[in-house]
Amino acid sequence: MKRISNNCKLNINKRIFEDAEKSYSISIRAEIKEFLENNSGGYPVKDVIVSDGEEYEVRVFMSLDASDDNYYIQKPMDYFLKKTKGKIVPIGIDSGDNYYCVNNETGKVYYWSAGEDSYYCIAESIAEFVTLFE
Template sequence: VEDEDIKPRASNKFYDSEQAINTADLNEVEKLLKIKIPVQLRQFLLHHNGGMPENNAWLDPEGEFEWVVIHELIPVKYYKKFNNNKNYLMPFKAADLWGRKLLPETFLPFAIDAGGNYFCIDINNGKIYYYTLDTWSDNLSLTDNQDKSTLFLCNSFNEFISKLVCEDDLDDLYGL
């Protein structure tokens, strides 16, 4: 059995989403961050504010790296687990990472892995990237660090969601 034999589960349910948000909430985020949230992500956020997808793992179609797993989708507003602490919400995570130059200002983080790395959408073209912070080096320039930390995943948010597979299926494949 090969990675390409693993297919997304048709159900792809989403669990533990936070309280629903509306277009006014998204407009507020756009105003705060001075950005325009790409349409596909915007539509998704209106249905799923944070939480976890059943299909939570991304397999690299080129086979250059092992799969990466979503630990959680980052809520836009409301976060029961952290008593609605704004520091854990998407607009504040983005502003903090941009302000500290840890993330390019065109990358909006929408999900995080268990190691503190981010799944991001490029607000200019809608492409999806995996952005690693655990590879940062004080010996490299900001540009070199950002280049080294950026891994292209796919061309759109909808493509990203549709190609996620369930980590449990990968664990079964590899006997984990």
């Protein structure tokens, strides 16, 4: 999978996935893991993307580096997996603390609005999501 970010974290804790899979009795999709490993804690090459005519700002992708105090995935991943019974995995965040997430069952990418607690589908897959940065 193509890297779509700069300044990615090189120290990657893959155990975070194993722990989540065990805790929530799920198997996290390979493309979610691959995307996060390639873009861990990175800043997007393009910080505004357009989906269905709507603009979305992307600040940073979630980090797999446990020493990253600001963007380490553990707390947000626990929050979403608990809230959605193992269905939603966060992959990024915008400047307003709204998240970009992947439905672990369907592979679709969603924008989660914190204020509205609503999900908006912005891509049918991570591969399609990646093309929004081209």
